[in-house]
Amino acid sequence: MEKTLVFGHKNPDTDTICSALAYANLKAKLGVHAEAARLGEVNKETQFALDYFQVEAPVFIEAVPEDVKDVILVDHNEFQQSVSNIKDVRITEVIDHHRVSNFETKEPLYFRAEPVGCTATILNKLYKENGVAITKEIAGLLLSAIISDSLLLKSPTCTQEDIDAAHELAKIAGVDLDKYGLDMLQAGADLSDKSAQELITMDAKEFAMGNAKVEIAQVNTVDASKVYELQSELEEEMDKAINDKGLDLFLFVVTDILNNDSEVFARGTGKDKVEEAFGASLDSNNRALLKGVVSRKKQIVTALTDAFTK
């Protein structure tokens, strides 16, 4: 049987890695020769989860290998967030919780997107719909994904379905949700060894907004001021990315996981759109504190898209 690769987006986060592993596991149990892959480095938060539940990271790929024809996308659908040769392969399935954009297929496919906080919440449902029991390890991975995407169930993207799934999965995984969740988030919030270049790429996504090309990078921390000690290096790296990729805006989002706020830093000709989108003034460092803003998807992308398209 030909191999089907299952992978999430570039600059993988915990949901992308864990959902790829979990869905490859489910497809394998349903008789598909499925294998998980990843498009980038495993971050510290994800590594914490993989170590805790003793699961190996998926194999790294830059592009889909020539001998693989079929792929399944999890946790993304926009082509610019996927492998470079996505247009050369057949997408047989998508499991996602984002907006649909810059995506198309030649043939019908299984496309399951739901407006929930995390892909793993949908996968928890798919295990049930297919009558497949979830192991302790898989439950741990799905739980970690939900904790990550919802900042321990506190993000505005978090729905009742995510909360219910998290409690269910914590039970199967045999962990205390709050204790395990905070330990995992704090493992990911340790940015002490990161260079400016790493900070702006470790969880970066590119978006088309009207005619504008916008990159938004996000990091979690327990102390934003520490991150902004690298202000001038960050500025340099962001400007370099703007030049290299022809971006209209680069927005760096530093999210405080204890206070649930974000201090953003904007560069590029489109930075006035940030002020417009959030009704906030950028200070002399081109930074602004956005109170209560933690979700790139629900609070940042939507507001910026409005500003760029109106």
Place this chain on the structure above:
Amino acid sequence: MEKTLVFGHKNPDTDTICSALAYANLKAKLGVHAEAARLGEVNKETQFALDYFQVEAPVFIEAVPEDVKDVILVDHNEFQQSVSNIKDVRITEVIDHHRVSNFETKEPLYFRAEPVGCTATILNKLYKENGVAITKEIAGLLLSAIISDSLLLKSPTCTQEDIDAAHELAKIAGVDLDKYGLDMLQAGADLSDKSAQELITMDAKEFAMGNAKVEIAQVNTVDASKVYELQSELEEEMDKAINDKGLDLFLFVVTDILNNDSEVFARGTGKDKVEEAFGASLDSNNRALLKGVVSRKKQIVTALTDAFTK
């Protein structure tokens, strides 16, 4: 509560009308203020089904009314097949069984597409997933949609899921599948009162294929030669559509529901692509008999898209 409109594609067929009615019914039972709508005339086949199960046709709309903000699309996702103001409304859900193309949203949504023969087959599943019992009338509508899209379970688009759903639904609807199915298809295949203009619009869909704009109209019949008595009028109407819409190709597909063949008629600068796609020569009337070809989606759109994009 604000109203959510549920509708299928332009030039509605039986799946589009019946799935809109059924899904509005399911959403209503789940507490949503949902109402079915249609974007065009009800054809004879669909009318047969509505009359048989004594259900009224959905309300006709040309565009989404100003006071409606949320819509649900069934049986389509490509914007050119939808209402004219689709970009001005919020699409909260899509239930479909076609390829995904020319579709995007600003926000996450519930998007459920499956590679089955008919939208109604997915709806049958959604009733079960939501624990809502299907009434005789709704079962009749869903069954009619499956019979229509699968040409009584004979189209290559028909999957085991469609077959199982059809048998299940026939039982609830209290009809003999084969007898009811043939009666319904024959009601739709009566084209005796149709003008050439009606024939090329009653089930027409527009597609983007590479840089080409292609319109494909399909009618079912028990005698293709009858339809082609209108050859010169059809030619005139097709050329008019090509000019008006800037099409590269207009393909008219006359499908024989008894022999499961199609005699196609091609106009436009892209007509050589038809020969390329099907390895068939167009005769002096620009027509060709395609043996065993009955599915626009699975046999025609895919082959033509390949020819236009390679």
